[in-house]
Amino acid sequence: EAQVTQNPRYLITVTGKKLTVTCSQNMNHEYMSWYRQDPGLGLRQIYYSMNVEVTDKGDVPEGYKVSRKEKRNFPLILESPSPNQTSLYFCASIKVVSPSGFTDTQYFGPGTRLTVL
Amino acid sequence: GQQLNQSPQSMFIQEGEDVSMNCTSSSIFNTWLWYKQDPGEGPVLLIALYKAGELTSNGRLTAQFGTTRKDSFLNISASIPSDVGIYFCAGQSRGSGNTGKLIFGQGTTLQVKP
Numbered sequence: 143e144a145q146v147t148q149n150p151r152y153l154i155t156v157t158g159k160k161l162t163v164t165c166s167q168n169m170n171h172e173y174m175s176w177y178r179q180d181p182g183l184g185l186r187q188i189y190y191s192m193n194v195e196v197t198d199k200g201d202v203p204e205g206y207k208v209s210r211k212e213k214r215n216f217p218l219i220l221e222s223p224s225p226n227q228t229s230l231y232f233c234a235s236i237k238v239v240s241p242s243g244f245t246d247t248q249y250f251g252p253g254t255r256l257t258v259l
Numbered sequence: 260g261q262q263l264n265q266s267p268q269s270m271f272i273q274e275g276e277d278v279s280m281n282c283t284s285s286s287i288f289n290t291w292l293w294y295k296q297d298p299g300e301g302p303v304l305l306i307a308l309y310k311a312g313e314l315t316s317n318g319r320l321t322a323q324f325g326t327t328r329k330d331s332f333l334n335i336s337a338s339i340p341s342d343v344g345i346y347f348c349a350g351q352s353r354g355s356g357n358t359g360k361l362i363f364g365q366g367t368t369l370q371v372k373p
Contacts, residue, residue: 146301173359175359175361177363182365183365184263184265184347184363184364184365184366185302185347185349185363186363187360187361187362187363190359190360190361191359192359198359200360201360201362232301232302234301244290244292244307244351244361245307248304249301250301250302250303251301252299252300252301253299253300253301
């Protein structure tokens with residue numbers, strides 16, 4: 143079954159304590175991306191990766207890091223979380239047919255609800 | 260950065276009514292995507308549009324890629340209770356340096372009264 147998995151699904155942490163949210167896909171997709179969803183703001187892109195070892199900033203990358211050492215995994219790292227990073231986070235995986243051509247073969251993970259106290 | 264304006268923000272309609280929502284952008288997109296998000300779930304792709312002027316249907320859903328490449332609309336005909344959710348538009352541009360960016364609208368929350 144094609145799927146994107148995220149862990150953990152829920153996390154409550156404190157300011158400054160490093161954390162990692164994992165994302166894994168089993169479809170061999172080249173493109174993966176992280177988004178945060180906040181009320182009234184829709185989904186905002188944090189980072190994306192066009193392929194292994196190729197990552198780039200989205201619209202709201204401050205305070206986040208990512209890595210893409212293998213095709214299936216794209217972890218999101220918060221080195222020093224702050225309360226303004228409290229949000230709902232989604233990972234997405236998309237099949238591309240060219241360096242920039244999104245197809246309609248795409249999946250979002252179930253989301254990770256993060257609370258930073 | 261690029262922004263998408265999605266309207267309306269919310270809709271409360273009677274079952275059986277048709278629904279229309281749209282997105283406009285200040286810049287050109289090469290791909291328009293429409294998603295639905297159910298409570299507690301991630302977004303699910305409904306329709307993808309790849310060419311200006313393209314009109315695509317998926318069951319009761321119809322979406323169009325505006326000819327100016329700066330707008331798109333989604334229509335839902337004969338709404339049913341399971342249409343309830345948040346609908347998002349998203350645009351992807353292929354300009355230099357931002358081929359992987361996907362910009363989302365703020366979402367339209369749809370409620371359907373049986």
